[in-house]
Amino acid sequence: MSNVPTPVTSEGTDVSIDWRVAQFTPEGHPDMTSRCNNLGNYLRRQFERTRELRDLSAAIQAHQKAVALTAEGDSDMPLFLYDLGYSLQLRFLRTGDFRDLSEAILAQQRAVELTPEGHSHMPTRLSTLGNSLDCRFWRTGDLRDISDAILMQRRAVELTPEGHWDIAPYLTNLGVSLRSRFQHTGDLPDLSEAILTQKRAVDLMPEGHSGMPLFLYNLGISLQRRFQRVGDLSDLSEAILAQRRAVELTPEGHSNMPSRLSNLGNSLHSRFQRTGDNSDIYEAISSQQRSVELAPEGHSDVPSYLTNLGISLLSRFERTKDPRDLAEVISAFRTSATSDCGAPRIKLEAAERWAESLNLVDPPSPAIMDAFDTIICLIALTATLEQTLQDRYTHLQETSGLPLKAASTACSFDRVDKALEWLEQGRCLVWGQLTNLRTPLDDLRLHDEHLADSIMEVSRQLDTAGSSRTTSGEEITSSERVSLAEEARDHVNLARQWDDLLAKVRANPGFENFLKPSPWYTLLQHLPELGYVVVINVDERRCDAIALLAGQDKPLHIPLPDFSLTKCNEYRMSLSAQLRSHHLRDRGRNVMVDSECRDEGRGIRSVFPGGKDGESIVQGILRGLWCEVVKPILQALEMPKVDQSSASMPPRIWWCPTGPLSFLPLHAAGIYRKKSSETILDYAVSSYTPTVTALTERVKNSRTTENPVSGLFMTSQPNAPGSSPIPGTTTEVQSIYEVTRTAKLRVEMIEGGALTVAQCLDSMEAFSSIHLACHASQDAADPLKSRFLFHDGPLELATILQRNLKNADLAFLSACQTSTGEEKLSDEAVHLAAGMLAAGYRRVVATMWSIGDRYAPDVAANFYQYLLDHRDLAGGSGFDGAESANALHHAIQQLRLQLDDHSDQSLLAWIPYVHYGY
Template identity: 30%
Template sequence: MAEIADKQEQDLRQDDDHGGSVVAESEDFEIDGEQSSGSELGDIDVSDIDASIQDLKAAVIRTSLGHPDLAEILHALGVAYATRYSWLDDENDLKAALRYGSASVAAVLRGHSDLPEWQETLAGLYIDYYQASDEIGDLEAALGYYKAAVKGTALGHSDLSHRLWGLSVSHIYRFHALGQVVDIEAALGYLKAVIAKTPLGHPELADYLRNVAVLFQDRYQKLNELDDVDSSLIYGKAAVACSILDEDAHQVCQLLLADAFTLHFQRLGLLEDLESALQLRREVVAHTSLDNPELPSRQEDLGISYSQRYQRLGELHDLDNSLQLTKEAVLGMSLGHSGLPSCLRNLSVSYSNRFQRFGNLEDLEIALKCSKAAVDGTPVGSSALPSLLQSLAAVYTNCYQKLGDLQDLESALQYDRAAVDKTPPGHPDLPSHQRSLAIAHTDRYQKLGQLEDLESSIMYGLAAAKNTPVDHIEFPVRQRSLAGSYIDRYERLEQINDLYSALDCCKLALQNTPQSHPDYPICQVNMAIAYTHLYRRLGEMHDLESAVKWNKEAVYNTAADHPDLPVRQQSLAQSYTDRYQRLGELSDLEAALALNESIVNNTSSISQELAGFQVNLASSYMDRYKKLDDVNDLKRALELNKAALNSTKSGDFQLAVHQQSMASIYMNYYLKFGEIKDLDAAIEHDRAAINTMPLDHAGLPNFQQGLTLSYLARYEKLDDIKDLFTALQLNQIALENTPSKSPNLSRLQRSLAHLHEKMYLKTQDAEHHAQALYYSKQSIKPSTASPDSLWNASIYMADLHMKDNLPEALDGGSKTDSSRYGRPTTWNKALPDDEFQKVINWLWKSIVKPIFGILEQNCVTAGRLWWCTSDILNYLPIHAAAPFDSPYIQSYTSSLSGLITARQKQTTRDPELFTAVGVTDIQNRPELELPMVPDELKKVVSIWKDQKVIQLLNEEATMSNVLKEIEVTSWLHLACHGQQNSNDALKSGLLLTDGKLELGEILNTNLPFAKFAFLSACETAMGDWDLINEAMHITGAFIAAGFQGAIGTLWSMGDAEGPKVAEVVYQKMFENLDKGPDVTLAAEGLHLAVQKLRKEKAPFHKCMPFVHFGV
């Protein structure tokens, strides 16, 4: 510190700006002719000083201009005037003191021993005059004279420290006037030099240390560098330690240290900093007398600390203490008190906090009055005004959220914008003001749906985030706000980059928020929201499970009386709903419904959020209605949606969503009861929803498509071609409004193809048939379609061709085949393999070849491929259409959700159990004898020789035994007859010794350890024609019940082929003996087995019935 002081003094001594005189050296001066005051002021007798002034004036007059004593007489006269000014506070005395002081300095000879003292005195007078005049020129004069005084003072002189102190104070004043960091740097340098020369125990040392701590805080407010807060803490602690013997000084130093701890807490969020600040402020307030004028401001600061702890921990007693102390502070300040506006603002914050906790409108009204009074009582140019404007904006935002009055939102925007405009660049408060303005724009966007508000929200949110250091306590908050804006824009424009940006912001917020922080559940909810959108966009199950996880944790970590609990419960309910829609588990649906019911029941009838909650609950009832077909759920959904619509104001952006929800309910009413009035109501609400949506909203095509389906239903009801034409037009408009990269494009193209085909069937206009083919082809372009939409589109194209070609391709008689089927199966001897090949050729040309081409165009030239079929394609061997040497290993899946679930299953047991079931004949059914079954099981068991195997052959293969074993087995081989029931798919099953193991029983069986099933029976993979959009068959039932993979048959299989295929499949699965069987190799094993059969010249229809499902 001594080195700093020496350098500071050396720099100063090289500065010749002011030399020996700051004021122009002139010997012309005028003697005042004022009268003596000749009076007393209270206990002060000024007659002596009056007499002294008169004597000195006379002495000046008697002294010639060149006399060596003139300067001393002028100096003494200046001091006399300064003394009287300090007693009477008469500005004329101060002016006279400056005049004579300046004249004395100008008259003294350079090098005079008293010159530094006189310069110091004159500098002090200019400081006094600056405080009265606020003229920067007076401050510059003071700086000049202090510099000259220091320069003329020897290094070891006892007055040097005092003059350095005065110089530092002058720089502090100039910093507050001009805001230049250079003045802080200079003041810090001079003060450090003073401290270096001040011994411990000196009565001024604590004040010097305190001022250094204050300067570091000032520089932090300017530069936002954490090191300055740390330095402030160091000097503040030293000041407190050095002031222990002076109670008043000690209290001032304690408050300074409390300020430093508060800044450290605000930056890093460390609770121990806040506790330290609280302890210091409590001690100071406790030792401050009731008549001390500083008591109100000290109560206010203590109230702020309690408010900060309440916001951190949510403890109600902190809120009560904050409110009580701030009230007392306001009452203790006079109307003209300079600290009153700030105190009113803090009182407003306390009332706002209580309003947010309990929702009492009276608290909100008081908060608004206090905040308005704070702004009105602050001068326009005050540096405190921006933060007061932001606080007022925050109260207006609360008013809007409580009452829904758009004017309150406009007021919030107005004051937020003013706060940003009045805050200088680089100010630590600027990011806070920018974020507040971003939130106001978000609120208006959500109210009115104007895209410019959303863009403004992102612009200000980005600025706030970029201006906030990572270690700042508000960094997570500003990242969360920005994430919300990105989510809003993603929902509007469907640009996936916005979704990734939102997730990045959410992760940053979570990583930088302590788990003990009350905002941590908010971070968890935001993570859930981002993952939910990712799941809905990409369909990845792990994203959905992440959303469920984060939502569960957020709700668990939220207090029962927390105002945000309903919103967090709603988010969890939506995740349960998404999972229900994906996996079909009724427990997820019931959980979502229970949550939504609780939210609605616990939401105030005047809450702006109630309508949205009601629509969500209605949606849950609709889901349960579709699952259980209970009309009471349908009625409840309608009742809730009507209530939501009635409470939603015209012009509200959410009105479109509520209208569309109502349309969906009426459509379900129509489907249930068939009344045209319900269908017309659906159309009316669909139209209302479209008319409410902004034209550039990404969701508009979906709403238009909803109306399309309503008109299509009307056409199918009334057979009025006008309705079909309207549906076609709406679908065309929806397609035109969909971006080229939208994931919905392929679906809309397929829908339009479907409508053109209906129009063709109605009018026989070939142009419509051509359009149907055109849009079907468009829908399978890789640039516009997801993999599942490629398959579905190809299937639809095939369906268009099949209307004329398929009957021809499949026409033929029957033949008897000894097969694993529960009744004699027909295959016409007159239909040789070349006729069967016609079907295969058609499948290749219409379906398989176009899809293989698309894959090759996208550099996918080998690997696994899954077919997800429906309708008539469940009966056709699409896999068989591929060339003999195809590089693709083909599988089937009943649904995409089933495949994803199977891939994610991890449950296993040690050791794994292997179960082989075989039935060679059934009593009284000699035609069903299967003599090759024992040989097949023998080969299978020989491959499983090192595993724990359970065999159930013939009389042991009862339904009860089989069900018992498959509940604990991992690997299952069934060699028996299969039977498809065309009237009731759930009655299809496997024929065992004592009866048929039906598909329904399989679905109801819990198979926690299941991995793979080989169903060596016929028609186990044939779907039910009547179950559109979902292939329901025996193999699919084993997958749905829990097996990850399965092999079944599309039609009757030969008894001789079973053992051959099984042997190759299991050999492939067991190729890595160290790791055991691998379920993911089953498809490749089947691929090799079929190739082997074809090499052995087996008939084509005996090679092709085997199909693989699952992983």
């Protein structure tokens, strides 16, 4: 116990006596464990009086020693675990360190598991575990946590006899968790039940009881939430009454006074917005200013108090137009957003409000650039490696569009360099995390082999942990809950190990920027030698293109004044309607038929007004993309039209669209008329890239030697269970086999039920290239479940991401919707094509929507024939996908010649095919 500081003995001598007893108790003494635990409890109570964090840290050390010295099966173990968990929970609430919360939940879960049924302490342990799960829910947004919290707290109430003095705190805790779930789901019955349980708790509490302020405070928040949802002013009046009483009954200097003042201010602000009574807004601001003043420095709730104050000050400014109020608004939001403590989600909200308040300054303040810089940094902190992939995607839905808004602002200040940097750092975050976990470590290994091996091992474990998905609920056992808690704790610890290892690497000369987000200028160092990279930002205020070319020292800014977010959404909606109508006639390889299509096309209409000179809707959309987006970019780049009679290929363009533009076919933009067509295909070979960094990393790590596992694996799945037959897939792979079998290449083909999902994954590791001809499905609710359908079962994106396909080169995904993203995650590239890139493939051929059996075999055969015809035989390259973009361009041109018209049916036959990567 020598590392534990001597506690302050402000009340009596019990603490110092117990301290001396623990200090001088010999190791192995039978009372050592209980004395350590008692000391921990004393120190925790000391913290609750002094608010000195060192007291709480000492308490945790004492509890940890008690647990470590206790044998498995000892009847005291549940008590020691519970006390440890409670102290860890308190430290999390004070500092916001997520590791403490993970450890607390594990200790509390074990305490519940080891507590015998019917034990008098079971309700307390269940309720406290529920509180910790509620805390984790607010950090991760995982609905499983809040469902489990409610389950624990219901059990605590059910196990407590009527009239027991503990029933009131259990009821109020249940109400808090029910309110938490309501705030996430909007389910009003949860909130109504929360209010009923919290009113019951208040009614059961005798006047003068020390717990009354807390119960009134929680009831007031729930009533305020119902007012915000339903609008009944009586709820708000009752909330203010409860919160005023809570503040009045809270002793001066109490640690909960700041939160109670801040929330009273929130309710008063709500009433001001409804009634316009100036006295409410002045009282609200006064309460919230006191909350900020009373909060301990470094407390994790300080950003929340500052944000609440800023919101109230903004409302007063809107009434008074006093510039001093606006200055205070900006200061409150800025201080909250840049605070060293607090949850990233709270600080991100403050940063957004900071930027919005700066927009009220006339003329616009350049300080808004600082606000957006903070926003971009905080977005990454809301979706960190300590969360599962699914949870990260859930968080990123809430921030969708912010990087685009930031880039738009930067362009308006003529800072195209910053716009590029923010788009790179704020988009495709999960994709970038996955890529970082697979980063080659050759340079680091030469410098420090042990450190490189440590990075590789932790990255491998994080990759697996991040892709895993677990379940919870009443059906799982207590021991399974402990296992899940251990898994969550280990995941958090791995994320911290990763951060610590990165810090070690960056401390070495030459590695200062290892895996850090790239400044804009570093992107120019590894661009493809031939061709252009074009990023297109789409925001409600303006649209811009940013073009990059190897050898240029700065990005080229190309404003797109004739394009808009409104037009982009109109084009997308119209195209979606046409696709649904088209797919009713030709279902192709799309196993999942949109529910809007099942009524045989009735009710399908376009929001696009139609084209010119008899153009179809699809032709009109492609013309709009050409005239408003693509042609202005080509003109700015001074790209000439290519002579179609020439054998040479056009130059390359890598498109990097943002927002809803990600769902539109830039690679097919053009005017399609029988006698005077003009399209992007006349100027360039198109590819796509999720981010510029994704492309430059592949250029940087480009292999120049023969791939040691070069070869092509292909499969057809014509009769996957539960989906319509697609006999054309058999024809397709057989046509490829005929093209490749005489080329002295390593080629393997396994069809139908002869191939298992596990074999396919093994083949991805054994061959550099893979061709999948099958059904595929995009899962909008859970992107990680997007999948290829095999006779043996589904091959999900989550499963693919767990494989590190370091030798992968080319993937041809001859299935439907393999590059179709999720609308709410348009800038996260959540689709099978991006999944293959993240897993290691350097280039991917995919589809934006359904493809039909009729033409797929010809496209594939022409694609592979072109690759074989353009092999570098002298270099001994074997099977190489380096020419895959040109090969797809060639195959599409051949199909266009075969179709020989520009009808919607013909256009929709070839437009779905897209190329991703280098």
